[in-house]
Amino acid sequence: MLGAAFVFAVCLAAGRLLFQWLAVRLRGGERVYLEFLTGAALVSTAMFALASVHLVYTSVLVAAGGLLPLCAWWFRRPAGAVSSAGARLTPLWRTLFVLTWLTFGALYLITAMTPETSPDGVSYHVGLISRYYQHRGFYFVDSMFGGLAEGVEMLFLPAFALGRHSATAVVHLLFLLTLPFGMLAYGRRIGLPAAGVVGSLLFYLAPVVGRDGTIAYVDVATAAVVFGVYLCLEIWRRESLEAMLVPAGLLAGFSYACKLTASPIAVFLFIYMVAVTLARRDGFPTLWRRAGVTTLPAILVAGPWIVRNAILFHNPFFPLFNNWFPNPHLYPIIESELRRLMAQMGGVPLAKLPWEATVGGKLAGVIGPVFLLAPLALLSVRHSAGRLLLLAFLPLFLPFFSNNGGRFLIPSLPFLAMALAVGIVSIPRLGPGLAVMVVLAHAVLSWPDLMDRWSPGFQWRIDNADWRAALRITPENVYLREHWRDYLPGLMLDRLVAPGEVVFSPAMGQLAYHHRELLGTYESSKARLAFLYFITPLEQPLANTFHREIHFPAVKTDRVRLVTRSTNDNDLRIEELRFALGKSELPREAAWRITASANPWETPLAFDNGPLSFWTSGRTVTPGLWLETDFGHMAELDRLLVAQSEDQRWTSLGVEAMEDGKWTRLHSRESDTVEPARASVRMEARDELKRMGIRWILIPDGAYGADDLLGNPAIWGVTQVAVANGFRLWKLN
Amino acid sequence: MAAGMRLRLGLATTPLLLAGCAQQPVFSVPPQRTAQEFRVQDLFRAGAPTQPPGIRLVSGIRPTGIGLDWTWTTDHAALRLALDPQSNARWDLDARITCAGVVLDKTGPQHLTFVVNGETVGKATLDAARIWNLRFPVEPALLRAAGSGEGVLVEILIDRTLPDAGGPPFGVLLHEIGFTHELSGADQKHGVAQ
Numbered sequence: 001m002l003g004a005a006f007v008f009a010v011c012l013a014a015g016r017l018l019f020q021w022l023a024v025r026l027r028g029g030e031r032v033y034l035e036f037l038t039g040a041a042l043v044s045t046a047m048f049a050l051a052s053v054h055l056v057y058t059s060v061l062v063a064a065g066g067l068l069p070l071c072a073w074w075f076r077r078p079a080g081a082v083s084s085a086g087a088r089l090t091p092l093w094r095t096l097f098v099l100t101w102l103t104f105g106a107l108y109l110i111t112a113m114t115p116e117t118s119p120d121g122v123s124y125h126v127g128l129i130s131r132y133y134q135h136r137g138f139y140f141v142d143s144m145f146g147g148l149a150e151g152v153e154m155l156f157l158p159a160f161a162l163g164r165h166s167a168t169a170v171v172h173l174l175f176l177l178t179l180p181f182g183m184l185a186y187g188r189r190i191g192l193p194a195a196g197v198v199g200s201l202l203f204y205l206a207p208v209v210g211r212d213g214t215i216a217y218v219d220v221a222t223a224a225v226v227f228g229v230y231l232c233l234e235i236w237r238r239e240s241l242e243a244m245l246v247p248a249g250l251l252a253g254f255s256y257a258c259k260l261t262a263s264p265i266a267v268f269l270f271i272y273m274v275a276v277t278l279a280r281r282d283g284f285p286t287l288w289r290r291a292g293v294t295t296l297p298a299i300l301v302a303g304p305w306i307v308r309n310a311i312l313f314h315n316p317f318f319p320l321f322n323n324w325f326p327n328p329h330l331y332p333i334i335e336s337e338l339r340r341l342m343a344q345m346g347g348v349p350l351a352k353l354p355w356e357a358t359v360g361g362k363l364a365g366v367i368g369p370v371f372l373l374a375p376l377a378l379l380s381v382r383h384s385a386g387r388l389l390l391l392a393f394l395p396l397f398l399p400f401f402s403n404n405g406g407r408f409l410i411p412s413l414p415f416l417a418m419a420l421a422v423g424i425v426s427i428p429r430l431g432p433g434l435a436v437m438v439v440l441a442h443a444v445l446s447w448p449d450l451m452d453r454w455s456p457g458f459q460w461r462i463d464n465a466d467w468r469a470a471l472r473i474t475p476e477n478v479y480l481r482e483h484w485r486d487y488l489p490g491l492m493l494d495r496l497v498a499p500g501e502v503v504f505s506p507a508m509g510q511l512a513y514h515h516r517e518l519l520g521t522y523e524s525s526k527a528r529l530a531f532l533y534f535i536t537p538l539e540q541p542l543a544n545t546f547h548r549e550i551h552f553p554a555v556k557t558d559r560v561r562l563v564t565r566s567t568n569d570n571d572l573r574i575e576e577l578r579f580a581l582g583k584s585e586l587p588r589e590a591a592w593r594i595t596a597s598a599n600p601w602e603t604p605l606a607f608d609n610g611p612l613s614f615w616t617s618g619r620t621v622t623p624g625l626w627l628e629t630d631f632g633h634m635a636e637l638d639r640l641l642v643a644q645s646e647d648q649r650w651t652s653l654g655v656e657a658m659e660d661g662k663w664t665r666l667h668s669r670e671s672d673t674v675e676p677a678r679a680s681v682r683m684e685a686r687d688e689l690k691r692m693g694i695r696w697i698l699i700p701d702g703a704y705g706a707d708d709l710l711g712n713p714a715i716w717g718v719t720q721v722a723v724a725n726g727f728r729l730w731k732l733n
Numbered sequence: 734m735a736a737g738m739r740l741r742l743g744l745a746t747t748p749l750l751l752a753g754c755a756q757q758p759v760f761s762v763p764p765q766r767t768a769q770e771f772r773v774q775d776l777f778r779a780g781a782p783t784q785p786p787g788i789r790l791v792s793g794i795r796p797t798g799i800g801l802d803w804t805w806t807t808d809h810a811a812l813r814l815a816l817d818p819q820s821n822a823r824w825d826l827d828a829r830i831t832c833a834g835v836v837l838d839k840t841g842p843q844h845l846t847f848v849v850n851g852e853t854v855g856k857a858t859l860d861a862a863r864i865w866n867l868r869f870p871v872e873p874a875l876l877r878a879a880g881s882g883e884g885v886l887v888e889i890l891i892d893r894t895l896p897d898a899g900g901p902p903f904g905v906l907l908h909e910i911g912f913t914h915e916l917s918g919a920d921q922k923h924g925v926a927q
Binding site for chain 2: 496588589590591592593594595600601603604607608609610630679680683684687713714715717719720721722731733
């Protein structure tokens with residue numbers, strides 16, 4: 001609690017300073033909401049700077065953070081432009097809002113204070129933060145998670161310093177608790193305060209929102225930020241407060257820093273601003289000024305993450321767009337496979353998405369049955385506010401189709417909820433009564449104890465609140481031991497693995513409760529490579545060797561390319577590539593220069609004489625992928641000898657040679673043989689893992705490959721060192 | 734498009750273009766790996782956190798100190814290892830032993846005899862203070878003679894040791910001892926060679 005309270009106070013103070021500097025004074029809940037959000041954007045950026053220079057010490061954070069509220073008080077000045085609050089709430093609506101907010105707020109607070117065990121939280125949202133705190137700042141994590149923008153996580157960092165793991169979830173909860181005030185304020189501004197109450201509660205009570213907002217995730221925070229952009233724009237447009245474009249831009253940048261998929265709000269901001277400017281005939285100089293006023297704060301917040309990724313990962317938008325920005329850290333094939341996987345969650349067909357997102361739960365989380373009324377949001381188009389809400393909803397909703405987990409609806413949900421509320425409330429005569437019934441039904445159906453009545457089976461939602469664990473009457477370590485399988489294996493790693501040694505861990509990725517380095521199966525190029533080595537002995541098509549001899553008329557050349565001629569949904573892998581003339585192989589020379597059209601960084605693995613190591617293209621096979629050898633002098637050859645795993649036999653390969661300054665395709669024929677797996681293939685795989693710096697394997701019983709390790713430790717060349725909660729720790733001999 | 738607009742767009746996109754336009758990386762042929770021998774091991778390792786199942790220290794091997802990978806033997810060390818008696822593998826007895834200078838200086842060269850199930854399989858003379866890696870082939874029939882329950886009895890007999898007042902004498906420093914064999918297709922239990 002203390003850590004989160006500290007973060008809240010500091011963010012609020014920073015936001016207040018900003019609005020004082022802008023000479024804008026907001027009112028009521030809107031003021032808390034926008035000051036907190038803009039302050040969060042500033043504090044997050046400041047934390048980025050502190051982490052970059054490795055000054056993340058508790059004392060520094062407390063000293064710097066403690067100064068901010070003092071500054072806010074010291075530099076207070078009379079209000080400049082006082083923003084009007086809009087229409088007032090009637091007592092009935094006020095009571096409905098306050099009672100519901102408090103009731104669920106108490107539930108949410110208890111849940112957030114429970115020890116943190118959320119999967120993504122412990123693996124990277126908090127997992128990486130705990131490592132940053134351990135290192136007093138950023139340290140390079142070679143994985144897609146290490147490259148995500150961590151705008152919200154930068155707020156977790158000071159909370160973690162003061163209150164450890166569950167303080168981070170309470171920081172996330174702050175966004176959930178404040179967003180309804182922003183939505184309520186918006187309802188008042190558009191003259192429909194009842195719609196503000198209904199819309200905010202529709203969002204606030206949604207089961208997936210409650211679950212997500214009470215753990216150390218970032219989706220609800222992102223929703224709060226993107227709605228903040230929208231609210232700032234509305235205040236700017238309705239009151240002609242030019243200064244509000246600054247917080248709008250700041251929050252648009254922060255939305256990128258929170259979650260890449262929220263960046264469409266920046267596009268919306270720009271279009272909105274341009275449209276309003278043109279409609280008012282304010283002229284191009286004003287347009288340029290406004291563009292600058294919004295863009296500069298956005299760059300201030302989003303820019304550091306883009307620059308960091310450009311420097312560390314050679315891809316400013318890492319972990320996306322790796323085809324455009326090739327790098328050694330993440331094979332494009334990982335990105336494309338994840339996209340395919342995430343776009344088909346649970347195998348739910350498109351037509352069933354609305355049902356599963358509201359009631360069914362196969363998308364991991366539901367927004368609640370009342371959202372089956374979502375088509376009523378179309379009634380809101382009678383109002384200009386409704387039309388605008390739906391316009392803002394669309395760009396934020398579209399990324400859901402690239403990752404259709406329930407929680408990926410959250411950033412767009414405030415807009416849908418508000419539009420739905422406007423639609424319902426605007427129904428003549430019946431509207432207000434119907435709206436109250438909808439809110440009450442939503443509250444009843446979303447209460448955890450009652451959800452089982454209408455939605456049996458697993459749902460990703462708040463379980464029954466454990467107040468004893470939240471208040472630490474049940475000690476944290478006892479709770480974690482009893483409720484979470486991955487906790488004890490983490491302690492086992494701390495006890496038995498030396499610092500700095502890498503553990504290959506195909507089924508446990510939590511970094512939050514131990515201090516060792518884990519390598520999984522898909523989060524980086526290195527992880528995928530390790531996983532492929534690990535499963536090679538387990539899969540015959542990978543363990544068998546496919547030998548190609550590609551013959552062609554003798555040619556004299558200084559450069560040769562092995563080129564793909566077909567398409568395949570797999571990557572191209574070459575274990576060894578050799579050149580021959582007649583019966584003699586061309587001896588490899590240190591002077592040869594090798595490269596490839598894709599993943600050139602690992603080309604030496606195809607020339608190392610290692611029986612199992614391989615170069616991979618790291619992307620799916622398309623015609624024209626090449627692996628090039630530059631001999632440095634003219635050489636005569638008539639054959640290429642290619643060793644691959646047997647699963648590669650379906651990719652057609654050809655040869656090109658440099659002749660007279662241009663690449664010439666050689667007419668070739670191929671003869672193939674398959675060599676059965678060598679008896680030593682397991683030890684070879686172990687040795688490849690060791691060459692990658694891996695010294696240990698941590699794997700639970702029942703996981704893929706676990707039985708084979710357990711049945712054949714001697715021929716793997718591994719020794720079981722310990723067992724914890726069904727996880728076995730193997731040492732590579 | 735106005736020149737000013739082009740300039741602004743150019744400035745805005747330059748960092749992104751620079752990030753994406755790295756030079757084509759080129760590499761040299763790496764050092765060539767040499768052929769490697771892969772051996773299955775069933776070894777007692779001094780100081781290892783866990784030992785292969787079925788290993789039992791019988792006598793003459795002192796407890797290993799914390800953090801050490803060696804332990805003292807007496808003049809007659811004995812342990813049992815569990816090997817599959819039906820295995821057709823050509824096992825070798827492998828031992829990694831240090832001849833301690835403090836002993837060598839007092840006793841002169843030590844003569845070691847390695848015995849498996851009562852039969853001598855090899856002898857070695859340790860005449861220098863260093864680590865000795867020793868390997869002796871063992872007849873499969875000798876291993877099968879062990880039967881199934883007790884495991885294979887391995888003994889080290891040392892002719893010269895350093896007496897210890899009030900305790901057993903100091904022999905050699907034992908790092909590891911047990912059976913190994915080169916991998917062959919018959920060793921596969923699961924997976925590709927089924």
